[in-house]
Amino acid sequence: xxxxxxxxxxxxxxxxxxxxxxxxxxxxxxxxxxxxxxxxxxxxxxxxxxxxxxxxxxxxxxxxxxxxxxxxxxxxxxxxxxxxxxxxxxxxxxxxxxxxxxxxxxxxxxxxxxxxxxxxxxxxxxxxxxxxxxxxxxxxxxxxxxxxxxxxxxxxxxxxxxxxxxxxxxxxxxxxxxxxxxxxxxxxxxxxxxxxxxxxxxxxxxxxxxxxxxxxxxxxxxxxxxxxxxxxxxxxxxxxxxxxxxxxxxxxxxxxxxxxxxxxxxxxxxxxxxxxxxxxxxxxxxxxxxxxxxxxxxxxxxxxxxxxxxxxxxxxxxxxxxxxxxxxxxxxxxxxxxxxxxxxxxxxxxxxxxxxxxxxxxxxxxxxxxxxxxxxxxxxxxxxxxxxxxxxxxxxxxxxxxxxxxxxxxxxxxxxxxxxxxxxxxxxxxxxxxxxxxxxxxxxxxxxxxxxxxxxxxxxxxxxxxxxxxxxxxxxxxxxxxxxxxxxxxxxxxxxxxxxxxxxxxxxxxxxxxxxxxxxxxxxxxxxxxxxxxxxxxxxxxxxxxxxxxxxxxxxxxxxxxxxxxxxxxxxxxxxxxxxxxxxxxxxxxxxxxxxxxxxxxxxxxxxxxxxxxxxxxxxxxxxxxxxxxxxxxxxxxxxxxxxxxxxxxxxxxxxxxxxxxxxxxxxxxxxxxxxxxxxxxxxxxxxxxxxxxxxxxxxxxxxxxxxxxxxxxxxxxxxxxxxxxxxxxxxxxxxxxxxxxxxxxxxxxxxxxxxxxxxxxxxxxxxxxxxxxxxxxxxxxxxxxxxxxxxxxxxxxxxxxxxxxxxxxxxxxxxxxxxxxxxxxxxxxxxxxx
Amino acid sequence: xxxxxxxxxxxxxxxxxxxxxxxxxxxxxxxxxxxxxxxxxxxxxxxxxxxxxxxxxxxxxxxx
Numbered sequence: 001x002x003x004x005x006x007x008x009x010x011x012x013x014x015x016x017x018x019x020x021x022x023x024x025x026x027x028x029x030x031x032x033x034x035x036x037x038x039x040x041x042x043x044x045x046x047x048x049x050x051x052x053x054x055x056x057x058x059x060x061x062x063x064x065x066x067x068x069x070x071x072x073x074x075x076x077x078x079x080x081x082x083x084x085x086x087x088x089x090x091x092x093x094x095x096x097x098x099x100x101x102x103x104x105x106x107x108x109x110x111x112x113x114x115x116x117x118x119x120x121x122x123x124x125x126x127x128x129x130x131x132x133x134x135x136x137x138x139x140x141x142x143x144x145x146x147x148x149x150x151x152x153x154x155x156x157x158x159x160x161x162x163x164x165x166x167x168x169x170x171x172x173x174x175x176x177x178x179x180x181x182x183x184x185x186x187x188x189x190x191x192x193x194x195x196x197x198x199x200x201x202x203x204x205x206x207x208x209x210x211x212x213x214x215x216x217x218x219x220x221x222x223x224x225x226x227x228x229x230x231x232x233x234x235x236x237x238x239x240x241x242x243x244x245x246x247x248x249x250x251x252x253x254x255x256x257x258x259x260x261x262x263x264x265x266x267x268x269x270x271x272x273x274x275x276x277x278x279x280x281x282x283x284x285x286x287x288x289x290x291x292x293x294x295x296x297x298x299x300x301x302x303x304x305x306x307x308x309x310x311x312x313x314x315x316x317x318x319x320x321x322x323x324x325x326x327x328x329x330x331x332x333x334x335x336x337x338x339x340x341x342x343x344x345x346x347x348x349x350x351x352x353x354x355x356x357x358x359x360x361x362x363x364x365x366x367x368x369x370x371x372x373x374x375x376x377x378x379x380x381x382x383x384x385x386x387x388x389x390x391x392x393x394x395x396x397x398x399x400x401x402x403x404x405x406x407x408x409x410x411x412x413x414x415x416x417x418x419x420x421x422x423x424x425x426x427x428x429x430x431x432x433x434x435x436x437x438x439x440x441x442x443x444x445x446x447x448x449x450x451x452x453x454x455x456x457x458x459x460x461x462x463x464x465x466x467x468x469x470x471x472x473x474x475x476x477x478x479x480x481x482x483x484x485x486x487x488x489x490x491x492x493x494x495x496x497x498x499x500x501x502x503x504x505x506x507x508x509x510x511x512x513x514x515x516x517x518x519x520x521x522x523x524x525x526x527x528x529x530x531x532x533x534x535x536x537x538x539x540x541x542x543x544x545x546x547x548x549x550x551x552x553x554x555x556x557x558x559x560x561x562x563x564x565x566x567x568x569x570x571x572x573x574x575x576x577x578x579x580x581x582x583x584x585x586x587x588x589x590x591x592x593x594x595x596x597x598x599x600x601x602x603x604x605x606x607x608x609x610x611x612x613x614x615x616x617x618x619x620x621x622x623x624x625x626x627x628x629x630x631x632x633x634x635x636x637x638x639x640x641x642x643x644x645x646x647x648x649x650x651x652x653x654x655x656x657x658x659x660x661x662x663x664x665x666x667x668x669x670x671x672x673x674x675x676x677x678x679x680x681x682x683x684x685x686x687x688x689x690x691x692x693x694x695x696x697x698x699x700x701x702x703x704x705x706x707x708x709x710x711x712x713x714x715x716x717x718x719x720x721x722x723x724x725x726x727x728x729x730x731x732x733x734x735x736x737x738x739x740x741x742x743x744x745x746x747x748x749x750x751x752x753x754x755x756x757x758x759x760x761x762x763x764x765x766x767x768x769x770x771x772x773x774x775x776x777x778x779x780x781x782x783x784x785x786x787x788x789x790x791x792x793x794x795x796x797x798x799x800x801x802x803x804x805x806x807x808x809x810x811x812x813x814x815x816x817x818x819x820x821x822x823x824x825x826x827x828x829x830x831x832x833x834x835x
Numbered sequence: 836x837x838x839x840x841x842x843x844x845x846x847x848x849x850x851x852x853x854x855x856x857x858x859x860x861x862x863x864x865x866x867x868x869x870x871x872x873x874x875x876x877x878x879x880x881x882x883x884x885x886x887x888x889x890x891x892x893x894x895x896x897x898x899x
Binding site for chain 1: 847858866868874878
């Protein structure tokens with residue numbers, strides 16, 4: 001079997017070459033049987049079936065040979081296109097003990113279990129194939145897919161199979177594991193802890209049963225079944241309540257204790273006091289034979305509270321709000337030692353190492369360019385919208401992406417000491433925002449707790465003079481009734497519902513309490529590239545005499561061969577119905593342009609200076625200052641130029657105008673000043689516009705605003721905004737799609753929703769107002785309850801009715817009102833919707 | 836009415852059995868991924884050991 005895979009890999013390697021040189025023919029294009037991509041020719045066939053490339057044909061062969069042909073019955077063209085060769089060497093670094101130990105969930109001499117992220121998982125056939133992996137390679141055991149997280153957990157025999165072989169097998173099937181530098185750190189724990197489910201289940205179980213038994217006593221059944229029955233019910237309920245009070249409610253005591261020690265009286269203090277009061281009073285009644293206690297209400301109370309806790313723990317499987325640069329950097333990089341190349345993990349790199357970076361690969365640490373023309377795209381790191389060209393001996397910053405051919409660099413600094421990554425050593429990354437969590441409820445509960453304790457003491461003192469028998473009972477009764485269950489549920493349910501409403505509109509909050517901070521925001525700071533202007537979505541206009549259909553098609557064919565962002569963008573803009581024609585003698589000179597022959601016509605596209613050096617005089621019309629131009633010559637004659645302007649997101653201007661009425665606005669950009677005039681027009685003369693900002697400058701600017709008493713929201717997208725996002729009160733990361741990397745933030749916002757930020761802010765304010773209204777409702781119940789309790793007449797049945805009714809009305813109001821208010825929020829178009 | 840003294844412990848025993856089932860389910864991780872099992876349900880277990888893509892007649896029929 002191992003042999004089959006090896007030979008398959010060799011075939012795949014050969015295939016990519018076939019593919020590259022395959023002539024681009026104009027034929028009917030059947031979909032690939034494996035992946036559904038339109039086939040370019042008739043080259044790859046197996047019987048009746050056509051394939052788009054050798055890779056897909058190989059996977060098909062592999063699957064059918066091993067009795068996995070059912071894959072194709074589960075979904076038509078369900079496969080994932082195999083991109084390029086999958087080399088075992090590429091994953092060799094996974095076998096290093098240090099890396100392996102970190103990645104494996106479990107490993108001993110016999111068995112290893114590892115969980116890998118496979119972004120290519122997309123359908124039911126993938127699940128089936130990955131769970132039948134053991135048929136493809138002896139030594140692999142059970143594998144289990146977690147579809148929403150796009151993860152597979154694979155067990156294999158430690159002695160027989162290497163981790164690198166598992167990764168290579170997955171890659172050869174088209175499911176290349178996503179390995180990031182952050183994987184070397186400890187894995188985050190499961191999102192909703194099992195413990196909470198256990199606590200909830202136990203409380204629900206006890207609640208249901210205790211209520212069932214209590215009904216009999218509420219109806220007065222003990223009248224004819226005798227006191228023995230009452231006693232039995234009492235002790236059974238006590239037995240049910242003990243584990244609930246000890247285990248299910250444990251977190252409330254802990255939190256209450258912490259808050260008392262910090263002298264903060266948060267909402268958990270009256271809750272814990274209420275729970276203990278109810279339990280003590282009820283246990284006393286049961287043991288002394290005076291009654292059956294309030295155990296059903298007690299279990300119900302804890303059950304409802306835990307429901308609220310579960311509701312506010314809504315998480316989104318594929319989103320992570322706490323990523324740092326380590327989740328952006330790859331786990332491995334190609335190191336060059338003399339002539340040999342090897343794939344090593346980032347953790348092993350040392351200053352002075354020579355690294356080989358291919359097209360699209362990331363510079364992992366500050367480095368010096370050794371060889372190769374480098375075109376580095378820093379857009380994600382610095383916010384500069386255009387790639388920069390570098391010469392040998394130039395200094396390269398970590399985080400940039402090489403575009404074009406392979407380059408060799410020498411590391412000058414360690415991975416964590418580089419210009420960009422040292423940002424994470426700032427103070428902002430050490431502070432914890434959770435301290436301010438649930439501030440709304442806690443401020444209210446401070447007042448509330450003091451009042452309740454005053455009333456309880458007051459009524460105890462009052463009854464001590466009037467009727468001393470009732471004194472203790474009235475004291476505990478007040479604590480029981482005042483237990484702020486409804487109050488504690490108001491914020492989780494109102495804000496939790498609002499969080500879900502926003503998630504349906506592609507605005508994802510880290511937790512419901514982000515809404516509280518959003519409602520307080522009075523200054524909004526924007527990043528430029530990728531936030532207000534869409535990355536890559538520049539407008540393309542042609543300047544010069546109009547091109548004929550055929551000429552435009554030639555240019556389109558040329559752009560298809562380049563990886564430089566400018567021609568790629570031009571290609572997208574002029575694609576329309578053109579079908580690419582074969583390009584001969586294509587040559588791209590980094591930093592200059594590209595030349596080639598299409599249908600016998602010599603075509604040059606590139607910078608003005610380069611064309612001039614080729615003896616073509618470009619007509620340099622006055623192009624806008626902020627634009628880039630690609631000049632075109634056909635058969636040695638200058639034809640004109642494509643002008644690319646970075647485009648504002650649609651409706652971004654309206655957003656700015658609207659926000660400027662209520663908020664202080666500022667723009668921070670890592671880009672140069674060429675667009676200042678344009679943004680001054682947009683933001684107005686008085687707004688802060690700062691260009692050429694380093695990531696550290698951005699962080700400092702936010703800090704200054706905060707010192708001026710502002711609550712700041714930062715809207716950004718790249719690693720360069722990471723510091724500012726972290727420092728701000730609410731950090732909003734803008735993403736083009738959820739699977740893309742986003743720096744640590746409080747809110748992840750789909751790019752399409754950027755123009756709606758104003759509405760989101762307004763909705764946050766409305767939600768917080770609804771929480772306040774819910775507080776009022778729950779207080780009304782408390783007033784009624786406390787009035788009864790202080791008079792010393794609280795009976796179990798009153799408690800059993802009042803407590804759930806108040807909770808249910810508050811929850812219904814909180815959810816209903818926020819949903820109703822959310823209906824007005826613009827919904828994204830179907831196509832924009834993220835999973 | 837004294838039968839109720841038997842019925843109540845009995846009902847609690849049943850309820851405890853369900854609680855046990857719930858704890859078993861939580862421990863087994865059934866509450867962590869609620870999407871994939873619903874997809875797995877649609878898949879056939881029998882991946883026949885045949886060597887072709889075409890479905891073959893059942894190999895393990897019990898009839899003589």
